[in-house]
Amino acid sequence: MEPIRLAVNGRTDIGQVRDENEDSIRCHSDPDHPFAYIVVADGMGGYSGGATASDIAADTLQGELDKLLDTPFLTCSRERQHIMLRTALVEGIGICNRKILETKKTRPQFSQMGTTLVAAAIWMDFLIVAHIGDSRAYLWNDYGLQRLTRDHSVVQEMIDAGQLTAEQAQTSQVRNHITRALGISEPVEATVNSWTLTESALLLLCSDGLTEYIDDHTIERVLATYRPALECVYHFIDDANRRGGRDNISAGIIEFCNRPEAVTEFSGDPITLQPKATHDITVRKSRR
Template structure:
């Protein structure tokens, strides 16, 4: 049986006065949720809290009764429905309260079960996998910057210096519907999964992240090390991380990841 160890940290950073990130973990269900809010005064905090709270409650309730027998596709559907519920709640709150007008949030959610993980995301909050001293990004940002990289309009080097790195093209709460990208990945014993807000990934390039993960250590200490490194690099935004370590279980055969997009 594969076992999973969860740890998380969320920090305001060095320049912000409030934390608009939110994290939620339900280790017994293999569930991790992270959101990075945006909007006017306090609205980002409201959006991210609503997203993590709604998704962890709705999806957690479903997992509690269905997880053992559910297929990957059924779990992906449940994940998508919980995110749609969160999106509708955030969008309606923005319409009902003028202080919340325009609020939204990115989201990354992972469900670990047996020797697989389903990862869903909206926006530029990410999920990485550290395996055999190799760092892989399992999500692809929904951002203007990523679109320009994909179109060949920017080089990765030039992308480090553009002023619109944080402009996302998809977020919860902005419209009455949202599309969640979901991917299924095979888990191997020893894998380490990192969910993070862009307050970490913007401050630390992949090679710096890889070096910190290579240095290792207990998950609780490593989560704090990542936050500290982002702050040392400038800490321009809120910083949130969730680490999930896979231990035990038999070796798994290699499978190609599967993706579902709407």
């Protein structure tokens, strides 16, 4: 098995309209082990409530993931490591939820706060993604772009039920409504999926401030074109701001390289990818 190289980059931006950034992002790549993660939280509630909720979620989950690489983890079997990573992610999300709920009880001014969350971690060639709400994760490799998450939103449920098309969802009166979030009730249910990575790839996590303006076709084009690949986060945020920037915008990328030539591929000259037709939906949350 080729040595695995992981690198990360992330950025959050207030956008062009809002007075406060309610997004939070945490990125980490371990210098000694093939371990990396990104956490993106998109808060809601206004008047600093959303920022507080997203900070609690991002800080808490970061702390739980940072504790993972101890001696028991490093010395156990690969299968056991996968279980431990999943457990850390799921239990960490539960802790995030309880902390937000506890804060709401002690700070009545934040009674309406909550946050979406999307988190991804890679250990060696094992990728795990958990999400709540409409912040998303994507994977891009030589085969194209794959969306790894399905929005927890009213319009997505209507699309799944055949009651709405993707095009109609873009102008739906309920397109801002999410169906799951941290800080609403106990317990919280995250969607968790995992994959084994066999090809070098780019993993993108983002808040809906990005996907409000940039569809899957454009995401694929940017990830396939710009090098160094980690600088795509700046292109994404700049593009969203140029197109209106009505929401806060967050994007984080993990480079996963499992062959030597991929390091040059992701850091060197642009490559071209023939785009495929996609149908995308755009959703945003109700903030107030």
